[in-house]
Amino acid sequence: MHKIDMDLVEMTLDVMKYTIDRISNVTPELGSPKKEEELFELVGETITPKGIGGEVAFKMFKDILVKATVPIDHPRHLAFVPAAPSRAAIMFDLVTAASSIHGAYWMEGAGGIFCENQAMKWLVSLTGLPKGSFGVFTSGGTAANLSALVTARETWRSKNPENKNLKSLLLTSNGAHSSVKAMAKVMDADVEIIDCPDENLQGHALQSAITKLKGEDRKRLFAVVATGGTTNAGIIDELDTIADVCQKEDLWLHVDCAYGGGALAAPSVRHLFNGIERADSITIDPHKWLFSPYDCGAVIYKNIELAKEAHSQKGSYLEIFKDEGAQGFNPADYQIQLTRRVRGMPLWFSLAMHGTDKYRESIERGITLAKIAGEKIESRENLELVRPPSLSVVLFRRKGWSPSEYRDWTYKNHKEGLALVTPTKWRKGDDYETISRFCFINPETTEEDIDIILDSME
């Protein structure tokens, strides 16, 4: 299987050609899903005892299967949180795979983990956390949130033997990402949501929620999850006043910046994150706004030793990794995964190649595009902003449209390969209104792209 033969050389050239074509194509075809039966009809059974051959399988992928995917880096893909991995990062993702590096322990992965840690050092510096803070790359924000919250709970349990018998409880707000609730379920922890009118949590609301807790619930409370850039609206919780409350109440503060974390590098909005330097843990997704390919998240701890106590796996066959001779940083000790790809390497290469200034500029561009889109929306008769753009998110309304008109418009644009812009909801009185939403990540999105989309709402 691994013998180098001419077929393999040809295959490699084909793959490289595809990759180069794909990453130099700034407007890849905006594919859309098909039913599984339809795809099966088109390609047939692909796994057979003798194999169908690389050429046939690759052709199927290029001609049929990839067209049933939506390229997240299309400049008019402004739905959810899109992504725009840099070309350098994508190429280095291939190198990461080809190098077969085990990223769990320094003993095997030192050179690769060194690269990751260089990139991590820059990320940590953006947060302003004190000396001794550090982090690791994870598969994404969900895994980072879980790793951080497990650490928070273990730390809380270790403080008081009674806590071990309590079902733990965490507090967050209605702006928090769905993964916070989902991971609380994995941990068998309860979640109480603080309902904030503008999806913006502030210290006073947190304090009053804590004060209102019943005595037995207050005892179960181990952490607060604030958001540094809500996924829906780009809103940053008031981190400084939240940190005051957490300090006073002796609670772990986790700040989820999976989407917004890139903006820590943007001078124009950095002040909005003031207080983040007081967090106990932080999530940042390089695969969202730091131009990494999927998948790459990061979890950062103020005291990384606490993460080790929570996550370090023990096993007789693992002991060698922790030997004197293997001394170094072991990423497996600080998050939920053991065997891991050195998934921070593409980010490292891209940062090393371009420099951090280029990153700052590219992130600022997303924020600028949101402002420009806001102005364009306000200048049109049939459109209006629902709230001012925040980070790179714009919430706006097409006057007079019903929820089904937003939906039909989304599908029509997608089908025509024009754009992917999906609706969302925003509170209106006691109810929720369906509206439209842009999220800018790709610095190659142009003003003309915005015009094209807005024109289609006439």
Ligand SMILES: *Cc1c(COP(=O)(O)O)cnc(C)c1O
């Ligand atoms: C996207 C997101 C997550 C989840 O991250 P994944 O990488 O998709 O697992 C968590 N929190 C916030 C705020 C997010 O935007």
